[in-house]
Amino acid sequence: MAVEEAAARLLAQSSEVTAGRRTEVPAYGDTQRTSAPVRDSSAPQERAPRAWRVAGVLLPVAFLLVVEVLVRAQVLPDNLVPAPSEIAQALWQLGGATLLKHIVQSTARVAAGFACGALLAVVVGAAMGLSRRLDALLDPSFQALRAIPSLAWVPVLLLWMGIDEAPKITLVAIGAFFPVHLSVLSGVRNVDRKLVELGTVYRLSSWRLFVRILLPAALPHIFTGLRTGLAVSWMFVVAAELIAATRGLGYLLSDGRETGRPDIVFGAIILLGLLGKLTDSAMKTLEAHVLAWRDTSVEGVRT
Amino acid sequence: MMAASLTSTAREPRPYAPLVDIDIRVKHYGERPILDSLRLTIAPGEIVALLGPSGCGKSTLLRIAAGLDRDYAGTVSYNGEVQRGPSPLAGVIFQEPRLLPWLRVADNVCFPQRARGDALDRARSLLEEVGLRDEDGALWPKHLSGGMAQRVAIARGLFTQPQLLLLDEPFSAVDAMTRMRLQDLLLAIVDAHRTAALVVTHDIDEALHLADRIVLLEPAGGARTRPASRIFEVGGARPRRREDMGHSVLRRILLEGLETLVR
Secondary structure, three states, X not given: OHHHHHHHHHHHHHHHHHHHHHOOOOOOOOOOOOHHHHHHHHHHHHOOOXXXXXXXXXXXXXXXXXXXXXXXOOOOOOOOOOOHHHHHHHHHHHOHHHHHHHHHHXXXXXXXXXXXHHHHHHHHHXXXXXXXXXXXXXXXXXXXXXXXXHHHHHHHHHHHHOOOXXXXXXXXXXXXXXHHHHHHHHHHHOOOHHHHHHHHHOOOOHHHHHHHHHHHHHHHHHHHHHHHHHHHHHHHHXXXXXXXXXXOHHHHHHHHHHOOOHHHHHHHHXXXXXXXXXXXXXXXXXXXXXXXXXXXXXXXXXX | OHHHHHHEOOOOOOOOOOOEEEEEEEEEXXXXXXXXXXXXXXXXXXXXXXXXXXXXXXXXXXXXXXXXXXXXXXXXXXXXXXXXXXXXXXXXXXXXXXXXXXXXXXXXXXXXXXXXXHXXXXXXXXXXXXXXXHHHHHOOHHHOOHHHHHHHHXXXXXXXXOOEEEEEOOOOOOOHXXXXXXXXXXXXXXXXXXXXXXEEEOOHHHHHHHOOEEEEEOOOOOOOOOOOEEEEEOOOOOOOXXXXXXXXXXXXXXXXXXXXXXX
16 A cells, blocks of 8 residues: 555656646647657757766767876887877977967868858859759769869969968868758758748749748758868868968978977877867857757657 | 439529639649549638548649649639639648748748738737737747647738638648637638638538538549539538537438548
8 A cells, every 4th residue: 555655646746747847838728738748758868968978078088098098008109109198298388379379270261261162052052952954054063073182172272372371261161162062952952842832822932932941941951061061171271281381280280290299290180179079069059059940850750 | 322412502603703713624643634624613701611532632622722733724713813823812721730940930920921020910919819829929830739830820821811711631630629629710710801711621520510512522534424523502600519410411411422432
């Protein structure tokens, strides 16, 4: 009996909790609010438990610690793998101002190149997404251009634009262009026909159809492309800075290699990883903000 | 079959000017004719239900009336003027709500226009009319239940002040209780806004509860000797009581009619 009573009390409590959670959503007599409980259950799937997220951040730190111990114990040769503490020291010796100069320079090139490339990609991708003829005309050329490796562009751009900022920014823009272009194209193509039909019902002009239905519907696709494009931008900026640069993390990398300083090389690599991660997080935050309306897959299965 | 002729009326010109006149000579679906020699007129304020077995072309007929399907031989006229493409006089409500997920509920209602002051005010009053609360206007569509989302779709359908509502199995995706409430909501709205409505349905009881006239649509093609559609007048003024048994004869005739068509 006691067990049954306890179970009943527990049930009552849990139903109170559920009811409490649902208060934010008004209850209607004729409607079943399936989304509220579903949203509750989906929450842990959208965001992993806090402990695991903290562990995810600590994992690379732990890795560096292990490397440190292995190098100190002379399991790993320190002429091939410098100890993380040595890397930190090397970066420290470069001085905050010098380091910041390199970081700012690379970030500025990524920002400028990514902005130009992504903007152009949205325009061209949308045009090709809307017009089958334009797509048929341009698609083979873009496929071929996309297949060209980043380093192949470097001599051409140096030849055309000199050794200024222009060729570097252009190279980054080329890198950012293709992933974004592809995502815009497929995003616009894959818009639900039923939503497009809604535009027909309300007799929207093609421009308004694009702005009010196609573009917002394609946004989830486009953001995926933007994030890929940003990652590629960091790759391409290093390619640009490896050759003919006096500043930037790519320059730091090649300078470290030429002067036989693996600690500097690894330092530059770690900084590139950090910056890539930070800019991607920023993009992800923007995405979450802009796409707040998006129905997650878990909510999508409700009947 | 003979009993049907007692209640079905012959197709004859109506004494009033129809709001919409749908005259389809033939509509093909690929090679197969799906609608042929079909004429349907709807008077202002009238509710017509399109009933028929699945695949008989009910939804196609509605899409033609909505101007979404232009690939047919025939004409659709609104107030005597031939209309190709969507008419501003018609509001369309689909089987699924088709709300734009990136617009909040109130913005979805005034989607036909830009969401500015006046339009938003109108959207809010329409939301209230379909039974939503003011704060629901700020929700994302993903937070709505199926019934609520369909109410929003009805509000959006009314936003352009249409003279005719075209509804394609509007309540088939919601549970029975919600369906009844939505049916009554539709009746109230048709009265309040003085619109006509064409409702595609496969539910005889829904047709009997809502419609002034029921059009039983027969699949086209084959060696058919009967006309493409039979029209039944449903007696009794709206709103009708659900427990009304007066329609039982008509219900049986419709059911028999549907069964012969399916066979």
